[in-house]
Amino acid sequence: MTTAPPVRSTSTRRAVGSTVSGERSAGPTSRDRRALTVILRRSPVILLDFDGPVCSVFAGYPAPQITDELRALALDQVDELPPAMSAITSPHEFLTASEVSAELARQVEAALQTAEIKAVESATPTPGVDAFLTACRDVGRPLAIVSNNTGASVRAYLDRVGLADLVQHIEARDPFDPGLMKPSPHLIERAAQALDVEPDACTLIGDQPTDVQAARAIGAASIGYANKPGKADDLAAAGAGAVVAHLDELTEAIRAN
Numbered sequence: 001m002t003t004a005p006p007v008r009s010t011s012t013r014r015a016v017g018s019t020v021s022g023e024r025s026a027g028p029t030s031r032d033r034r035a036l037t038v039i040l041r042r043s044p045v046i047l048l049d050f051d052g053p054v055c056s057v058f059a060g061y062p063a064p065q066i067t068d069e070l071r072a073l074a075l076d077q078v079d080e081l082p083p084a085m086s087a088i089t090s091p092h093e094f095l096t097a098s099e100v101s102a103e104l105a106r107q108v109e110a111a112l113q114t115a116e117i118k119a120v121e122s123a124t125p126t127p128g129v130d131a132f133l134t135a136c137r138d139v140g141r142p143l144a145i146v147s148n149n150t151g152a153s154v155r156a157y158l159d160r161v162g163l164a165d166l167v168q169h170i171e172a173r174d175p176f177d178p179g180l181m182k183p184s185p186h187l188i189e190r191a192a193q194a195l196d197v198e199p200d201a202c203t204l205i206g207d208q209p210t211d212v213q214a215a216r217a218i219g220a221a222s223i224g225y226a227n228k229p230g231k232a233d234d235l236a237a238a239g240a241g242a243v244v245a246h247l248d249e250l251t252e253a254i255r256a257n
Contacts, residue, residue, distance in 0.1 A: 035242045036223070036253040043203040043221035044257075046136055047191055050147035050154050050172075052207030053225050053247070054129050057149060057157075060122025066091045066115045070098075070108050077104050091115070092148050096178045109175050116153035123157055126227070128247035133166035135254045144169035144191040146204065148181040169194045183210040185218035192220075205250065207231060209238035223250070 051057040058066070067089050074081055074094075078101070088094045091112055098108040136143045144167065147154055151172030158164040171191040173181055180186040185199070192199045204215040207225040215222035216239050224235025224243035235243045244250055 032242070032249075033253065033256070036244075036250070037257055039203055039221045039223060039241045040253055040257050043201055044141055045192070045195055045197050045202045046141050046143040046254075047146045047188060047202050047204040047220070048143060049204070049206035049208070049211050049225075050145050050149050050157075052227055053126055053205050054145065054163075055120070055123040055125050055157060055161075057116065057119050057123050057153070059124040061115070061119040063091055064089045066112070066119070067094050069115065070094050070111055073107060073111050074098060074104055077101070077107065092178070092181060096181070099178065105178070109178070113150040113152060113175070116150050117156055120153045120157035120160070125161060126247060128251060130161075130163060130166075132247045132251045132254070133163055135251045137166050139254060139257070141254065142168050142195050142197070144171060144195055146171045146182075146187045146191050148173050148187075150175070182206075182208075183213035183217065185214045185220075188214055188218050188220055203241075207235075209234050212238035212240045 048054060070091055071081065071085070071088075071094065074085070082097070082100065085094065085097045088097060095105070095108050095112055098105045133143065145154055145158075147170070149172060151170055154170050154172055155164070158167060158170075169191060171187045171194065174186070182188075188199055188202065188204060192202055195202075200219040200221075202215075203221040203223060204211055205223045205225055206212065206215075207227055212222045212224060212235060214220075222240045224232070224238075224240035225247070226232035226235055226243050226245050232243050232245070
């Protein structure tokens with residue numbers, strides 16, 4: 001399946017409703033709104049990344065701390081880690097690197113699942129996520145969470161904050177193959193199958209270039225969520241069809257369509 005060319009929200013690749021520096025402007029322009037409208041009409045099924053667009057998973061249990069704990073676990077199993085594994089600060093990158101040994105990968109996966117479930121106990125909600133999910137339900141848009149996190153952590157968080165009924169499906173990390181995490185398109189393909197739609201009917205909303213890369217690899221649309229300075233340029237460079245800085249911009253676009 002060929003990938004449709006991305007719809008740019010502005011000719012300078014600014015975030016919709018944002019200044020170039022990432023500070024919010026007065027709001028999205030009519031041109032910004034048209035860009036979102038084109039994407040959401042062409043690909044109406046919503047796939048939402050979890051860490052970032054839904055909540056800050058590691059707000060109270062930082063990812064580098066988890067990675068250090070995984071590294072300590074690994075050092076209990078092997079005498080010395082490859083140099084690349086010693087410098088990794090992302091737990092998901094560390095998980096992928098741990099595939100040097102099948103047994104090590106299994107233990108790291110199990111420990112990371114436990115850590116992610118603990119992390120969502122102190123995760124903080126993304127501003128506007130409840131209104132966005134409610135808007136999708138109100139207008140009849142199917143919505144799935146597509147996450148590199150473990151499914152148990154996603155379900156635990158949604159249950160804790162009372163959002164589970166607004167999500168039709170959760171497609172999370174395959175515990176037996178970390179290579180299927182985004183930027184692989186595998187999770188998007190699986191989510192589309194679960195919702196009984198083709199991937200090109202889906203729009204993935206994510207805050208990482210890997211989200212955009214996964215969407216483009218399978219012909220899905222993508223909207224970048226630039227929730228931190230510097231992300232807007234990275235998401236646009238990865239090929240996001242549009243980039244927003246706040247979920248309320250997406251909520252407005254969903255209700256307008």
